[in-house]
Amino acid sequence: MSNNVRVRFAPSPTGPLHIGGVRTALFNYLFAKKHNGTFILRIEDTDQTRYVPGAEEYISESLFWCGMPYDEGPGTEGEYGPYRQSERKHLYRAYADQLIESGWAYYAFDTAEELDAHRKEHEEKGKTFIYNWHNRLKLKNSLALSPEEVQARVENGEEYVIRFKSPQDEKLLLKDLIRGEIEIDTNILDDKVLFKSDGMPTYHLANIVDDHLMEISHVIRGEEWLPSMALHILLYRAFDWKAPEFAHLPLILKPTGKGKLSKRDGDKLGFPVFPLAWNPVNGDAASGYRESGYFSDAVVNFLALLGWNPGTEQEIFNMEELIESFDIHRVNKSGARFDPEKIKWFNHHYLQAHPNEELAVKFLPFLEAKGIMASPEFVTGVVALNKERADFIADFWDLASYMFIAPESFDEKAVKKQWKEDTDQYVNSVIDLLEEIDDFTSMAAETAVKDWIAAEGLGFGKIMPPLRLALVGEMKGPHVFDIMAFLGKKETTARLRNAVKILG
Incomplete structure (x- = not known):
C-alpha cells in the first residue's frame, strides 16, 4: 500500500450523526492512520432543503470526542478545499457539460407530472417504470429530440435535468475490498439524474467529482451505497479517471438482529444511537453516549468490533492498538x-x-448538583470502595449515596428480616466495642467484632446484616468493616445509635 492513501468521511448535515455513521468514520480513520494516510471530512450539503442548523458542528464535535480528528476539512483547510459541497457548487456544471459533450449524458425535459403518469401506467400493467435504454428514445430528452428543438427549449428557459446515459448490454465486473467481485448487468441500471433543474448537482455527480479532485484513493462507506457503485464506476469511466478502490461496510443491525438499527430502537429499549445528545430548536431531541456517561474510548472500542474481526481473542483495544x-x-x-x-x-x-x-473529579459535579459539598480526597475514597460495581460515573451515587448522607429511613423488607427483638442490645454492645478501639481501621474493627461474636457464641448472621442495615439503610455496599473505617469511628457509632433509636 502506497503512502498516498486518502479517505473521506462525507456525511450530510441533516441532523445528528447516527452511530452507524460514527462507525463508518472510524473505519476510514483507522484505515488512513494504518497506512500513514489522510483522513478528510467533507460536508455534503448540496441538498439545502434538508440542511439542519447545528448539524455540521455536531458532526465535527462527535469526531473529536471519539478521538478522530480530521486532517483536512471545514476549519482544518488543506490544498483540496473547500470541504463543503455548497461552497464547491460552481465546479459541477462544467463536468455535467463535459459528459453531455462526450455522449455520456443528455438533457431530459420530462416534467414530474409526465414521469408520474408513466409510473402509474406501468403499475397498472404490473411493471416498474425505469428511465433507461429501453424507453429513453420515446421520452422527452435530447436523445429523442432534434438538436434544434433541444437548443430552443434550453434558450426558452424550459426546465430540464441532465441524466447519465447508462450503457446497454454490458456486464460490469466490480471489485469491492470486503465483498469481492460483483457482476452487474447494465441493462437493469436507470439513467440517474446528475444535475437538477435548480442548478445543483445530485449526490452522484458531486460525489464523484469531489472524490476525484480531492484525490481520494479509497471509498469506505456504508452498505446502503452498494447499489450506487455501478453508476459511480461508470462515471469514472466516462470521465476517463482512475477510480478509487471501494469497500462497503455491513449494516449495524437492531439488537434482535433483524433490520437496520434506528433511533426508534434506542428510544424503545433505552439506549442512545447517537454519540452526543442532540437538542435542536425545532424537532426531536435525542440522547447521546457522552451525556449518558459513556467514555469515548469504550464507544470506539465497541464500534470497532461491530463488523470487524481482529483475528484474535483480544477485545480491549485502545486507538493505537486499533490502528x-x-x-x-x-x-x-x-x-x-x-x-x-x-x-x-x-x-x-x-x-x-x-x-x-x-x-472523583468527574463525580464531583454530580454531588454539587445535589447540593453536597465534599473534598476530592473524600470522594476519591468513595470511588475506591465502590468502583468494582460501577459501570458509569453516575452509578457512584446509586451505590454510595449513604456515604454522603446518613440514612434516616431503612429498607422495610430488610428491617423485617434482619432487625429482631434482641438486635438493639447486640448493636449497643458493638457500639461499646468500637468506642474502645484507638486505631480505628477496618482490620481492627473486624477483629474486635468477630472475636466478640465468637466469645458470645452468636452467629454472624445475627450481627453482620443489622450492622450493614444501620450504616447503609439497605443491604448493599462493600465490606462492612471497610465502610466503618471510611466513615470513621464517630460517624459509625452515631449511625448505629440512630438505627437503634429508629428501629428499636
Missing part, C-alpha cells in the same frame, strides 16, 4: 448486531482502568 491491528479485509460482509449490554461491558472496563482521582 495497528486494523485490516479492511477482515471486515465482515454480513450485518453486525448491536448489543447494548456489550457496550456497557466495555464502559465498565474503561471505568475500572481510570485512576480513582480522575473518576
